[in-house]
Amino acid sequence: MTQPKPRCLILACGNTLRSDDGVGPWLAEWAQKRFRAESQVRVITRQQWTPELAEEIARAQSVLFIDCSVDSAPGSINLTPVEPTTALQGIATHHQGAAELLALTRDLYSTQPTTAKLLTIGAGSTELGEQFSEAVTAALPEACRMIEETVLLALRNH
């Protein structure tokens, strides 16, 4: 690995062609621009989280996962701590959740980020399309504010 070790890793996932599922990549792009001058923030966007990302997580002091949620009310934002878990929903070689990635990081590299949080925005629609629903569009400023606050806190604490 040749990149410098980040203090804060932002790990977003989603499909930009599936309406609100693209909110993770959108917020990651926003964070990339917001922290462009901050070398200790690293932003990675994937359509899905895969086991390889454990290596990136192992190198970070804090990690912020960003995803949409189909279980929450459209536009509702949740920022919650994530704990590693091995309670798998099934065999998943193409996709892992945040908690599973943390467990993988712990098992493979014997390390964990000091803090790990998951920010989700409830999806109003995941149909084919490149537009966000009204609820998600309205939630974007608050989501950006929460990301900024979380990252700045992570940078101050390490």
Add this chain to the structure above:
Amino acid sequence: MSQTITIDPVTRLEGHGKITIQLNGQGEVEDAHFHVTQVRGFERFSQGRPFYEMPSLMARICGICPVSHLIASAKACEAIMSVRIPHTASQLRRMLNLAQMVQSHALSFFHLSSPDLLLGMESDPKLRNIFGVLAAKPELGRAGIGLRRFGQHIIELLGSKRIHTGWVVPGGVTEPLSSDHRDEILAMLPEAYTNIALALGAYKQIASSFKQEIEVFANFPSNYLGLINEDESFEITDGDLRLVDPKGAIIEDGITANRFTQVIGEAVENYSYTKFVYYKPLGYPAGSYRVGPLARLNIVKSMGTPRAEKELAEFKQLANGPVESSFYYHHARLVEALHGIEKIEHILADPRILSKHVRATAGVNRLEGAGQIEAPRGSLNHHYKVDENGKMVWANLVVATGHNNHAMNQGVLQSAKAYVKNGKFTEGALNRVEAVIRTFDPCLSCSTHAFGQMPLAMTLLNADGEVVDRIIR
């Protein structure tokens, strides 16, 4: 009373498929089929598009091997343009293809098959997955992740994206390689060598404990097809196809992309959406053959790189002639991954690799063109026809899984006969029948990426279609 066992969906594959096993009145296996149950339609909906859009459109077929479709498609376009791409572009594409092979083989070996190989076919299905492997063998888990990253990062450095890069275009590539990126790839090589050595060592240690699987995992004489260089060395990006018989004798050599359709046909069976590809002069199914890592190693005389050369010699010792058991696809895959790392190092030593001349341009000079390449799982041919304005009027894609389709079906039948006795089956038996398919690493289409959430169900039906038994995991 005859009965049918259905395995639906087959897990740890790239895409969606199911297996049915037909039992006779005595509970013995009478027939078995591997069904591919999805339709994609790429050949149809590309009609009317400008031909130069085809590489990026066709790459969307797959999330694991988009590079294969990208390059095969670009080659077909270049045949239409009648251009020869610059040397540097050719080498950069070769490196891209090798990087993809390394990452795809790492995915197949570590993520899809190592749960069976390292934890055992009978191990607890709840733990028989990549997480179980990582917990039991963390050093191998790290090696697998490292090899995947090696291949994917090279793809990202070359094409700016890990998946579905638009870097490969008709005529070459859009951007040259920078010296910084060359140095970054060079810096990754030592770790990649360590990781593949670890994988090969682990495989060789456990392979001997799978004697019965080796015996019945699609283990039969067949023909083999793959690209090969003029000096009979290993090739996955250029060269022409060679077809050999079960003894290893050449049936036909020098099958170019343009001549492909003259000698290769596609048969249809009513139980699968994937066609059954065969060599026309021998007819179907006699002209069926295997492609992919096992076939490629069976047809070549050398690997063309020193470390893989030693591994090839060891591989060839497995049989007096072509290696027949599809279990050895796993072994061949690791040899190819080693070759890929070596070849990438070799390409980076080319003094012209940083040349800025990486693209040739031309318009429509022919109304028909074809391109071929070796995808990680076998030969791939794209064949296009265009009108005078360059709009696509017809496309035909012959993919690795089609080439291997007949052999996979034969393999399912062989293993089902070995593991399903008196109409009874265990979870381990079910897993072994699936594992036969996994040896081929078929790409049924990974675009859905959803198999991980699906249950595996094996259902026993009587002749009237009534469920008499069912296992779900």
